[in-house]
Amino acid sequence: MKQTIILNHPPDFQEVAHSDLRVTYPIRYAHTTYWANATNRYAVQTFDGRYAYIYYYEFWIDTPTTLGLTSIAPDLHLCYPLLSTGAQPITLHEPNAQLALHFQHERASYLYLPNTELTVDLPMGHHIIIGITLDAGLFRPHLERHFEFVMPLVNAKRAVDPVPLQSSDFKIGPLTRTEILNLFSQINPRNMENEYLLVHHQIYLITLSRLKIISETTKINTTIALVDQARAYLELAVSKFGAKALIKDIVKSLQCGHNQLAQLHKEFYGCSLHAYRNQLLLERIIRQLEDYPQQIATLAEQLNFAGHSELNRFFKKLTGKSISHFKKP
Template sequence: MEKTYELLLGPGTDGIPNPPYTASHLIRHADCQYWTVAEGCIFEQCFDGRYAYLYYYEYWLDRSTDIPVQINKGDLHLLYTLLSDGEIHVVAQSLQTNLHTQSGEGAYYYLSQGTYNLRIPPGHHILIGFILDAGLFRPPANKSFTFLDSLLKAKKDQAPHALQSKRFRAGELTTRYLKLLFKKINPYTLDNEHILLRHLIFLINLSRFKFLDHAERQNDEHTLVYQARQLLELLIIQQGAQAQLKDIAQVLHIGVVQLRRLHRHQYGYSLQQYRNELLLDLIRSSLPENDKLIATAIQVGFSGLSEMGRFIRTHTGLSSQQFKAQIKNKKINLP
């Protein structure tokens, strides 16, 4: 996707080869640039993907500053404030629009064409964003993202006013996956766009679990458990054996013990059992794709072949090789 904005840093702003600060996170193969401004230093990283444009800005500022940003085309943005020493405002100069965010939050934005001031307080700040292809939310997938309806319509109509979704918490799990994405980007491999899209879809799906009001979840235990199972399915697909119940509890703002108790009450068996069933299904579908067992073990999130072997034997009574042979024989015997 194209970059549809630019920072209007103006005269007196210099690109520097030897910056005074070290970036907190680095994106592989990203285009990087440091600038000095009167108030401090700015670090930019950008990566142009087919389905999303990834950008990263880190600021070290001695005092509050306004950074003008020119939006050349109305677009949909997913923005995370990974770190901030105060509230950041996005102010449209001519439209009287004031959008805001703070540390540990995320939100979706429709930024209309025009000039904005990024109003940043003194301190250390990290903003990470994606310009999204709105086609990701075409029917019927858009039914799961009704909270984006007004922004998607604004994007389609190229509306003149900027919009912001409800803000959501961007916690440890979100940070972990952003950092994982930064490490995996590699435009020299054929599956790079697949990797970028896969991680982006995970982050988008993760965000929708955070829009259900906390009080609503507490008052509707069935909804909470249903969402926990959905989120667990998503995590297993994304990270396999690395998926943990504590991550689900953290996203849903509930204790792990309480979540386990509610699941057992509704389904008659433990959430851990459901996790293991999902993981075994993932192994079952992945084994025929790889010639070597170790390739499957790594693909589904195990540290090695022995760890996957112990898991398979515990839940099937078979060795990894026997389990793979059983899957192969069943496929051969299908009518």
């Protein structure tokens, strides 16, 4: 994907060949550079994929400073401030415009940036901002109702609007952080499946952002609403991680007690949350059996089981039949 966001290196900053600081979250196969002046340092990582452009800025700021940022074409971005220890938020300004975009610690948001020059105010502290330039074509017309929180930005890109926009922000929880780090570790341009992987990760992060915004903008003022949120998160986790979908991650995201959530689920739906997770996984196995009718080991790998034996044991425990007998007419 074409690079449309560029951090402008000030003249008093010099590239450092052998920095004593290293990026906190390295991106596999990314292009990485380090820059420093008398008091401040920062690192830039970029990865150019066919369907996504990933950029990573890490700043070690001892003296508050302002850097320039250029958006060379109108584009849609998903931004994750994974870390910001400053007393003030990082702020993005468009010169001569009454507009300021704010980035809070662990609060993600979507951005639409037109072709423009911007400045970034960096307070004293340690900051990490990760951005993914998205293909706006992912948001097809039939999905507009589901992703209405980002559609004003998508429409602005389509119309080449000259004014930047920022969506409502949402919390970066353990599921999001884990997914970002999984993406960083799995990128491999030498693999033909790399572009599929990039799209797959993007779709998961976008879907997860929808659940985050729904949970934050819709007050969970009833126990059934809390349980339904947990079921939605669990459905997404099983669709992404298969056998590695963990209820404890859902509990962390919803910031509730494990025992309380399990008890409420059983009260409203008549089964344990663990049983619901297993039922979702079983349904996914049955759906994908059509794709791998004679390749059980491949199916096990796709669903993150340790091997075909573990997959078969799980299947037999829930259905009373082995996979081979289940497939027979």
